[in-house]
Amino acid sequence: MAAPDGGEGPAAGPALWAEVRALLPDAEEGLTLALSGEVEDCVLPLLRRARGLLYGAAGRPGGPEADAMRRLGDVLCDYSWEKLNVGPWRERVRIDPPPVPAVQPEEALPRLHCPSLEHFRDNYLIPQKPVVLEGIIDHWPCMKKWSVDYFCQVAGCRTVPVELGTRYTDEEWSQKLMTVSDFINQYIANENSVGYLAQHQLFDQIPELKEDISIPDYCCLGEGEEDDITINAWFGPEGTISPLHQDPQQNFLAQVFGRKYIRLYSPEDSENLYPHESQILHNTSQVDVEDPDLVKFPNFGKAAFQSCILMPGQVLFIPVKYWHYVRSLDISFSVSFWWS
Template sequence: MATLWSKISAVLPVNEEQFPLHFSDKVESSVVEMLKRCRQQLYSNAASSSRMLGAQIILDFSWEKLNTGTWHHVDKEWRRVYSYGCLFKVAALCHEDPSADRIQEAVRICDMGLLMGAAILDNILQVIVGILQSEIRKSADGEDESEHAEVKRIKIDCPRVPVIKEELAVPRMKCPSLESFSTNYLLPLKPVILEGIIDHWPALNQHPWSIEYLRSVAGCRTVPVEVGSRYTDEEWSQTLLTVDEFIDRYILNKHGGKALGYLAQHQLFDQIPELKDDIRLPDYCCLGDGDEEDITVNAWFGPGGTVSPLHQDPQQNFLAQVVGSKYIRLYSPEDSDKLYPHQSQLLHNTSQVEVENPDTERFPQFAEAPYLECVLQPGEVLFIPVRHWHYVRSLELSFSVSFWWS
């Protein structure tokens, strides 16, 4: 049987000459020299400690560059340097016969490269993390059955579903034609729930998404997690956890914590291709002006009780519900003055009002703003027109996918 290192080395360039290290003059020559030294060690019998030291120097130096100023101003060259540092550290961790802990650490390093770095060598970190995951799955057969029982209890927990008055309900359409959707909803910018348009998704049939499935394809992967019930709370923060840690801490609540955690990010599907293969772009996105690669796909996974405060986005949005249900309220941008947006530039697209418990003295006009509402169920897709204000509360364990397009 091939060793782990032989599998990894098989996807590396065959020799130093075919391992490119080309950077602009924005990257100091001393850093490039260190990268070349790490490359040379990759194809030699250098000691593991020496490999590790070189890789860590690159990671520490480039990490400082990534965290200087705003992310928008970070040069892509330094993101590439960081990815090379991740590659060299993974090689150092896995070169000999690595322990389970070292393999898990190598997965974490790959994920950091995928999250913070830029693609190198035909996205080699994505290829290597797949090899490492296969290795981890081999030794993960002895799973605790009590965990499954706990998950099943969560699944059958029935949420309290709000009663939606008919006159306030978001209209529904089953598989409208492109022309019908465009004429009746897209052009006049009217919300609608689309039924039957994602029934073909593997996430709803061949590979039904669940806690068990998420663990199996992504349990060891490191992802960004939002901690707190809503991003406007003072105690809200962000952290990095493995998917397993996130599930144990915030879904199954194994550690007794009361804080809510939410996995909300746009890189999840690029980072974990198995999940990306389980979804499809809605056909109606073709009515937009941009190309397919301009569509932003977001993942939203978390327990009941998590809230997206009333806010608006600068693009059209298809919100597809895969697991669980959500209560959603929508307001027209024409009524923005009644919704009391924050004055700060950072939160100018977010209302100050707590939608389901408004302070009528501070925000007297809020009660006058007309709205539509719905409970979005698995298999349904809500069209949220550009700049329409929307408030979202998860009624139970929920996994949604949103598509932002123009």
């Protein structure tokens, strides 16, 4: 460590050393070394050795103890520098996301490639069974065009509501209006922040985006008109979570880019899923699906579930009132179609 007069350590001069010594406890034992558990074990003996040298050099600023302490200080500084710079700093302060869940064969959702309208109606819509559909959105222009950069180009100046926080049931969750560009810069590019763009009118506001998608043909099996179908955009970073909840309409969730881990529970298991008692969150479970408190929610373990990792180009049919939990595994953009 450089001294104010340009010298180094205790050898810098008796006057400076006297000032430093005046700041120290009288006895070596008074200079405690209280370190956090994150400090590696090899550091503490070095610091104890430096403390002993420090007090041994108290009366001899230019003695051998001072030289040894200077060398030991260089070792500690070099070690600290190496630990701080072996990787990007943001990787050190960032909390690593949970690993990608393993979907077991017995819980995996069935997958179908371009089923006929009749097959889908008879085997999934009428009996209300979830299924992953493949090949039905391959022709969408968005599958080749959409990216984070593309959204900046076509929608960067648009002001949209953004949900701030990992999930809407968290106490710190809030909403904020900002431009799409600001959202991308603050919450997509920044790995330490979590925000989610959940927009029900995005495609009406930006015709260029609406032209890149189309309503799935299977929606014609519903009772409503095409104008009654609600199209939603879901855009957010890795780690964003939709807590276990249910919706009052049928849902086609189309994955454009990124991956999502999704778990589904039948409405028949509602009592085992512990919905919130408040009217506002009555459609949302109190249970943290991937880390459940089985002491507080003992019957949750009885509920059977199906799951999948929804890949780009796949569409998940979520029957009305089916409970579903969603976690983004990457920067992700999805389009959902709510229909009756």
